[in-house]
Amino acid sequence: MPFQKILVPIDFEETSAHALERAIELAAKLGAGVTVVHVYSLIVYSFPDGSYLPASELAETVRRAAQRRLDAVVEAQKARGVRLDGVLREGRSADEICKAAAEISADLIVMGTHGRGAFGRVLLGSVATAVLRRSKIPVMTIRKNAA
Numbered sequence: 001m002p003f004q005k006i007l008v009p010i011d012f013e014e015t016s017a018h019a020l021e022r023a024i025e026l027a028a029k030l031g032a033g034v035t036v037v038h039v040y041s042l043i044v045y046s047f048p049d050g051s052y053l054p055a056s057e058l059a060e061t062v063r064r065a066a067q068r069r070l071d072a073v074v075e076a077q078k079a080r081g082v083r084l085d086g087v088l089r090e091g092r093s094a095d096e097i098c099k100a101a102a103e104i105s106a107d108l109i110v111m112g113t114h115g116r117g118a119f120g121r122v123l124l125g126s127v128a129t130a131v132l133r134r135s136k137i138p139v140m141t142i143r144k145n146a147a
Contacts (some may be wrong), residue, residue, distance in 0.1 A: 002030045007106040009037050009097045015112035019142040023110035024082050033083035034075055035104050039096040040066045094130030114139040
């Protein structure tokens with residue numbers, strides 16, 4: 001059975017925008033729908049005598065800003081004729097991407113990768129690598145400079 005539900009994580013960078021383009025092209029050919037997911041996280045500062053959590057007003061400001069950007073991305077792509085929706089999540093990126101995929105019964109995750117290689121992953125970590133390891137469904141990675 002061909003893919004019917006494609007999940008595309010975005011971070012509003014060029015790499016994920018490129019992956020979204022490729023996912024929409026694939027979805028158009030397959031008659032599939034695309035769910036765009038953005039995961040944001042709130043910074044928690046830890047100190048020896050306790051932790052600092054952002055005030056609820058700041059957390060809400062961050063959430064609203066992320067939702068506006070996600071909505072703008074989805075709206076900009078709607079004219080392409082593919083069923084498209086957006087999902088905003090808060091938490092650890094790889095965990096939330098895999099949870100979102102399960103919740104929408106996605107058949108495929110399409111995500112951008114910088115293609116930094118092993119050394120870059122050691123220094124910077126890689127959400128794509130973590131999703132590849134944890135996902136129960138196929139994951140297609142698209143390099144930033146891929147044609």
